Amino acid sequence: MEFPSTLRHWRGHSRMSQLELATRAGTTQRYLSFLESGRSAPGRGMVVRLAESMGLPLRDRNLLLAAAGYVPVYPESGLDAASLAPVREAIEHILEGHLPYPALVVDRRGDLIAANEAMDVVTEGAAPELVGPGTNIYRLALHPDGIAGRIRNFDQWARHVLARVGPELRAELAPYVTGEAGTDHLGFAVPLRLDSSLGELHLMTTVTTFATAVDVTLSELKLEAFLPADRRTSDALTARGARGRR
Secondary structure: OOHHHHHHHHHHHOOOOHHHHHHHHOOOHHHHHHHHHOOOOOOHHHHHHHHHHOOOOHHHHHHHHHHOOOOOOOOOOOOOOHHHHHHHHHHHHHHHHOOOOOEEEEOOOOEEEEEOHHHHHHHOOOOHHHOOOOOEHHHHHHOOOOOHHHEOOHHHHHHHHHOOOOHHHHHHHHHHOOOOOOOOOOOOOOOEEEEEOOEEEEEEEEEEEOOOOOOHHHHOOEEEEEEEOOHHHHHHHHHHHHHHHO
C-alpha cells in the first residue's frame, strides 16, 4: 500500500479529520491534503509525528514509515534478547506480586508468555495442549476442551473475548459462541463467573501495558490480572495462597 492511501486509512481508523490530525502533528491541513493526494512527499520526521498523533501502535508506525520509503525506526527484539532482560525480571516480579490472585502476560495475539502459579485455579481441567507457554489464552477460554464448560456466564464472557481478538482467531472461535450476551455485569466491568475446586469464583480483569515502550515486542505485551469481584472469591483465593506457602 502506498503512503497516501496508508495515511488516509489510518486517519480514518483514528476517526480524525484532516484539520485535527494536522493540528496535532504541527502542520497545516493544506499540507496534509497534499500528502494524502500524493502531491507532496513527507520527511521521516513528519511521518513519525503523524503516526504519534494518531496514536498508532509501534508496529503500525513502522509500516507507515515503510510505506513512505523509510527504514522502520522502532526495533522488534525477541523476548529472550539481552536488552529485554530487565523486562523479563520485571514481569516475574509483577506476576509474583499479584499473588494470591491469577495473572498472566501475553503477546499481541494472546499467546501466553508467562503466568503465576495462581493461574492453576483458572485452567483446572483444561486439555494439556491448551495450557502453558505458547498456547493462546483466548482459545483456552472458548474452546470446549478449555475452560468454556466451567464459565457460568459463558455467552457474555465469550463475546467480551471475541471483541479482543484478531479476524483470523475470531473466525476460529466464533462458532463456539451461539447464545445471547445478556446483561449480567457489575456496571463497570464484565465479570468472569468460573466454577472451580474452590467453588464459584467471581473475577474481573485488568490489562496493563508498557505504555512508554519504544521496542515493538515490549509495546505489544499485555499483563492481564484477575481480581476478585466479591469477598467470597477474595477469601477463597487468599486462603488457597496461604496453604500453598506452607
